[in-house]
Amino acid sequence: xxxxxxxxxxxxxxxxxxxxxxxxxxxxxxxxxxxxxxxxxxxxxxxxxxxxxxxxxxxxxxxxxxxxxxxxxxxxxxxxxxxxxxxxxxxxxxxxxxxxxxxxxxxxxxxxxxxxxxxxxxxxxxxxxxxxxxxxxxxxxxxxxxxxxxxxxxxxxxxxxxxxxxxxxxxxxxxxxxxxxxxxxxxxxxxxxxxxxxxxxxxxxxxxxxxxxxxxxxxxxxxxxxxxxxxxxxxxxxxxxxxxxxxxxxxxxxxxx
Ligand SMILES: C[C@H](O)CC(=O)SCCNC(=O)CCNC(=O)[C@H](O)C(C)(C)COP(=O)(O)OP(=O)(O)OC[C@H]1O[C@@H](n2cnc3c(N)ncnc32)[C@H](O)[C@@H]1OP(=O)(O)O
Ligand SMILES: NC(=O)c1ccc[n+]([C@@H]2O[C@H](COP(=O)([O-])OP(=O)(O)OC[C@H]3O[C@@H](n4cnc5c(N)ncnc54)[C@H](O)[C@@H]3O)[C@@H](O)[C@H]2O)c1
Numbered sequence: 001x002x003x004x005x006x007x008x009x010x011x012x013x014x015x016x017x018x019x020x021x022x023x024x025x026x027x028x029x030x031x032x033x034x035x036x037x038x039x040x041x042x043x044x045x046x047x048x049x050x051x052x053x054x055x056x057x058x059x060x061x062x063x064x065x066x067x068x069x070x071x072x073x074x075x076x077x078x079x080x081x082x083x084x085x086x087x088x089x090x091x092x093x094x095x096x097x098x099x100x101x102x103x104x105x106x107x108x109x110x111x112x113x114x115x116x117x118x119x120x121x122x123x124x125x126x127x128x129x130x131x132x133x134x135x136x137x138x139x140x141x142x143x144x145x146x147x148x149x150x151x152x153x154x155x156x157x158x159x160x161x162x163x164x165x166x167x168x169x170x171x172x173x174x175x176x177x178x179x180x181x182x183x184x185x186x187x188x189x190x191x192x193x194x195x196x197x198x199x200x201x202x203x204x205x206x207x208x209x210x211x212x213x214x215x216x217x218x219x220x221x222x223x224x225x226x227x228x229x230x231x232x233x234x235x236x237x238x239x240x241x242x243x244x245x246x247x248x249x250x251x252x253x254x255x256x257x
Contacts, residue, residue: 003028003029005024005030005237006075006082006084006085007029007032007085008071008072008075008085008086008128009021009024009032009033009034009087009089010035010060010124012033012035012087012089013033013042013043014042014199015197015199015226016089016194016197016229017090020229020230022046022050022227022230023234024234025051025054025055029054029085030054030075031054031056032056032071032075033046033056033058034062034068035057035059036061056074056075062088063116072131076131082134082135083131085144085237086125086129087146087147088121088125088146088147089149090117090120090121091120091167091201092117093201094109094113095206096109096162097159113167114166114170117164117170117171118171118174121149122178124146125148128144129146129187132144132185142240144186145187146182146190147189147233148174149171150169150172151165151168152253152254153168154168154169158257168193172193175189175190175245175246179244191245191246192229192232192246192247192249193247193248193249194224194249195249195250196223196253197223197229198223198224198225202223213253216253217250217251218252219252220251221251222251
């Protein structure tokens with residue numbers, strides 16, 4: 001399916017989303033880069049390297065339905081047809097204790113992390129699945145695949161990760177019911193829970209935290225390369241039996257408190 005993949009990939013101007021776009025296009029597929037308008041120059045550099053026939057940019061805040069709709073429309077208006085693959089990589093990470101030295105956790109920050117990570121992911125699932133439902137089914141009765149990005153923090157959230165872990169735990173929780181809901185239209189739903197990958201998001205964490213983490217990954221004893229995330233996306237797209245499940249990709253790492 002990868003050579004016929006028409007995808008929308010959120011958060012794909014950077015990091016894991018970018019690696020996903022590179023993987024899909026290198027296998028013959030197409031991708032709509034769905035990222036914030038502020039990321040347009042990064043998106044342009046991806047289009048320069050992969051070709052404007054294969055990649056297009058739709059400025060998008062995943063929490064806004066009209067933005068996600070515009071990205072789905074761009075695929076159809078470009079002559080690619082409706083998307084048959086949607087990968088959500090858009091996400092933000094925060095670090096703040098429930099009760100810190102300066103007082104309680106900001107409620108606004110907590111809500112914002114859930115809005116982008118959880119509500120944004122569900123927004124893509126609901127709108128992309130509608131477009132996929134219009135496609136002809138393949139030999140397995142399938143029309144598309146949706147891949148979400150959680151985190152190992154959904155299971156082993158650290159000190160300061162209440163908001164982030166809650167947002168990712170919710171993505172783990174919605175995976176099976178969404179897969180069940182969409183089984184009637186032949187759309188699979190999978191979630192990837194990455195461990196520690198070397199992307200701008202991780203580079204923004206305190207250096208001390210980064211150093212400790214890299215050393216703790218059992219095997220391989222290093223941070224993940226974003227291309228390894230892209231390979232897993234490819235496997236999920238290609239394997240029709242993968243559905244309703246969360247896959248950790250973490251080198252056997254379990255985060256300490
Ligand atoms: C991004 C991907 O999805 C993958 C990931 O999830 S990557 C993992 C990301 N992890 C994080 O972001 C950790 C976030 N937490 C932090 O950065 C900091 O804890 C914080 C900024 C929220 C708080 O820092 P601060 O208020 O300065 O607390 P600080 O004084 O350092 O620590 C207080 C206590 O908590 C402990 N602690 C703080 N952060 C810790 C951590 N990350 N791991 C273990 N212990 C920690 C300290 O050892 C200290 O213990 P003590 O009571 O025995 O002295
Ligand atoms: N890097 C890691 O180690 C790691 C580990 C576990 C999970 N994750 C998750 O993987 C995903 C990708 O992370 P990354 O490391 O590539 O981060 P990154 O910061 O490199 O990329 C995230 C992208 O999301 C975009 N984005 C943020 N808010 C958005 C919004 N409202 N609408 C549209 N786009 C938005 C950003 O502009 C950015 O381009 C995130 O969901 C993150 O939580 C990353």
